Amino acid sequence: MVGLSGVGRPMASPGLGVACQGLGASLWWPLKDHLSDEPDSVSLTFCVPPPLRVIANGQPAGQFLRHTDTCFVWRVTYPINTYNVTFYAAPSYIVQEDTFHSLSGEVVPLRFALLQAHTDKVAYLAEQSKKVLRAYEHYFGPFPVPRDGFGLVESPYYGMEHQSAIAYGNRFRLDRTWGFDYIILHETGHEWWGNHLTAADNADLWIQEGFCTYGESLFMEYYQGYSAAVRYLVSQRGQIQNRFPVQGPYCVNADQTRNTDIYYKTAWMLHTLRSRVANDSLWLRCLRALQDSFSFRTVSRAEIVAFMGRQLNQDLEPFFRAYLDHLRPPVLSYRVVQEGEKGVSLGTLDM
Numbered sequence: 330m331v332g333l334s335g336v337g338r339p340m341a342s343p344g345l346g347v348a349c350q351g352l353g354a355s356l357w358w359p360l361k362d363h364l365s366d367e368p369d370s371v372s373l374t375f376c377v378p379p380p381l382r383v384i385a386n387g388q389p390a391g392q393f394l395r396h397t398d399t400c401f402v403w404r405v406t407y408p409i410n411t412y413n414v415t416f417y418a419a420p421s422y423i424v425q426e427d428t429f430h431s432l433s434g435e436v437v438p439l440r441f442a443l444l445q446a447h448t449d450k451v452a453y454l455a456e457q458s459k460k461v462l463r464a465y466e467h468y469f470g471p472f473p474v475p476r477d478g479f480g481l482v483e484s485p486y487y488g489m490e491h492q493s494a495i496a497y498g499n500r501f502r503l504d505r506t507w508g509f510d511y512i513i514l515h516e517t518g519h520e521w522w523g524n525h526l527t528a529a530d531n532a533d534l535w536i537q538e539g540f541c542t543y544g545e546s547l548f549m550e551y552y553q554g555y556s557a558a559v560r561y562l563v564s565q566r567g568q569i570q571n572r573f574p575v576q577g578p579y580c581v582n583a584d585q586t587r588n589t590d591i592y593y594k595t596a597w598m599l600h601t602l603r604s605r606v607a608n609d610s611l612w613l614r615c616l617r618a619l620q621d622s623f624s625f626r627t628v629s630r631a632e633i634v635a636f637m638g639r640q641l642n643q644d645l646e647p648f649f650r651a652y653l654d655h656l657r658p659p660v661l662s663y664r665v666v667q668e669g670e671k672g673v674s675l676g677t678l679d680m
């Protein structure tokens with residue numbers, strides 16, 4: 330998710346929608362509202378009066394009339410986070426389709442649902458989406474939900490990673506500095522980090538937001554090289570606040586979405602770890618192995634830290650503890666001691 334706090338703006342025509350990350354899906358439908366409880370598939374039916382048309386997650390699976398309402402049926406054929414289940418209703422949605430040739434060899438359907446006034450923007454969305462999908466597939470593996478496809482749906486709020494029906498409210502704007510559409514870049518990353526691999530508790534929301542935000546720098550690296558990726562990370566560093574620990578409390582459905590350090594501080598933690606590993610091919614293999622090993626699984630911090638430790642051949646407990654549990658990041662202090670002709674650096678790490 331990006332910036333859902335108070336960013337709603339009215340659509341040109343009456344519309345309905347829901348985005349509930351943080352608060353949870355029990356905001357609008359009954360369920361055991363905990364991230365560890367993820368359905369393996371979902372069937373969705375929405376009955377609305379004319380002229381409304383409904384877009385939801387997954388694949389369209391028909392429509393029928395009930396009294397004066399039209400009922401729209403959608404099917405999600407993969408596991409899905411409950412907060413990702415959603416719908417969009419507006420009178421003038423036009424759905425335009427395209428395809429993406431995945432690294433897996435599959436042809437992934439692309440679905441763009443735009444309000445009538447913006448149907449000329451579909452080429453822009455398709456071009457941006459394919460560019461992002463290509464880079465993320467390179468690092469993280471094939472697009473995770475090829476049957477259901479990739480979708481962008483025009484929304485009255487900025488953005489949300491609703492699986493196969495991403496909310497798009499960025500008004501077709503490229504970032505002036507970096508040249509990409511930020512909402513497409515960020516929310517598409519969640520198809521891997523958050524939707525495919527999911528934190529089992531809101532306490533660990535840094536897993537989806539942090540890896541997803543770090544993925545943005547890999548997108549920069551894919552198209553413009555490592556130094557551009559570092560410049561991008563530096564541009565985000567000022568948003569680290571160190572006001573709350575990244576790690577939230579377990580088992581209380583803590584709403585972590587307003588702690589922006591789960592995004593930027595975690596991204597910097599991962600970048601720092603890459604530097605510490607000092608072996609890019611090993612590092613990138615580790616990211617890919619996370620996706621392959623926890624495919625459609627809910628995971629905990631303990632599992633992630635142990636798995637990465639095995640992949641990278643080091644005990645990562647103290648490292649993750651320093652960045653996730655402590656308010657201030659670790660500080661490297663050093664002094665130079667003169668020993669004969671040579672200066673010798675003695676470093677200590679304060680946590």
Ligand SMILES: [Zn+2]
Pocket residue numbers: 330331490515519538541
């Ligand atoms: Zn996000």
